[in-house]
Amino acid sequence: MVLPYDDNYYMKKALQEAEAAFEKGEVPIGAIIVIQDRIIARAHNLTEQLNDVTAHAEMQAITAAANFLGGKYLKGCTLYVTLEPCQMCAGALYWSQIAKIVYAAKDIDRGCGAMGAKLHPKTEITGGVLENEASDLLKRFFIQKRNLN
Numbered sequence: 001m002v003l004p005y006d007d008n009y010y011m012k013k014a015l016q017e018a019e020a021a022f023e024k025g026e027v028p029i030g031a032i033i034v035i036q037d038r039i040i041a042r043a044h045n046l047t048e049q050l051n052d053v054t055a056h057a058e059m060q061a062i063t064a065a066a067n068f069l070g071g072k073y074l075k076g077c078t079l080y081v082t083l084e085p086c087q088m089c090a091g092a093l094y095w096s097q098i099a100k101i102v103y104a105a106k107d108i109d110r111g112c113g114a115m116g117a118k119l120h121p122k123t124e125i126t127g128g129v130l131e132n133e134a135s136d137l138l139k140r141f142f143i144q145k146r147n148l149n
Helices: 007-023 057-069 087-096 131-148
Strands: 030-035 038-044 077-083 100-105 124-126
Touching: 007 030, 007 038, 007 057, 007 077, 007 100, 007 131, 030 057, 038 057, 057 077, 057 087, 077 131, 100 131
Parallel strands: 077 100, 100 124
Antiparallel strands: 030 038, 030 077
16 A cells, blocks of 8 residues: 655655746756655755755755744755755755655766765665656756757
């Protein structure tokens, strides 16, 4: 039996955020943060719109979740993100003390694993949830971007 609120369910919500980024011309990465089966933050990349290299989906979601909770720590929370977090986002996630990170596609060049970034020792990480869907969206974005230039 599949529970209605499993990793696939939440990753589909993160993919909806990635689609919103795609429609805005942003690199299509989406993120949500969940606590006790409740989505408390939804975000996607805004680096182009805000002209800010730090406006990654994860950073936007961390800020929204901290505001929702009224504190800087995200203990008991799970981040669902469509691409493995980069080194910058991994650092912010470290300091947030997030309980779990679930990502879709692996970033073999710039992901936190490839870069040797550290996560909080209590943070669990799982990859590959709806990986094909996230990868396909990223590929579609970059093909379209190349064709426009």
